[in-house]
Amino acid sequence: MSFDELLIELQGMKTNAGNPDHVPLEILFNEAFMSGCSSLASFEEFLRKGNFSISTIEDIGGIPEELLDRHVDRETRFANWKSMLDQANAEYAAQQPR
Template structure:
């Protein structure tokens, strides 16, 4: 792969990451997703159970990783936040 091809591929990856950051948490963790992987109907309920107050990706990123990972492992079918987020991103991308 040439340098130009690699650069174009990396730029494309960055565009996809940027687009995912603009997807609302409610769209990413929709009711179907939450019911499938947890006992909650909404992502808001999931956050409230963990005593987290978050309405944006930035708010989520301000929660200490170990607290969020522990809550995800306890309340969902995922072992940590990254695996939950990756699955939500993959399912969202598949719907688009």
């Protein structure tokens, strides 16, 4: 499975394509966001560097939050996953037409 196919699976686009509130991970954590908050060029690189083996949506939920928080703290300017996710969502929302 390619990374793009994996992202589609992870984002639930196959089952949530009609959900207007669903924002794909590659859009939230785009290259500009990732390079602005870390030395990493992509969300794929972030996952790979953390040795996170993800092949299904359940895999993301299966990552212990403390491991994800430590990786975020180590590799980005954020202290934890929630702050990184909140900022990505805020930047995404700010770019949307009103």
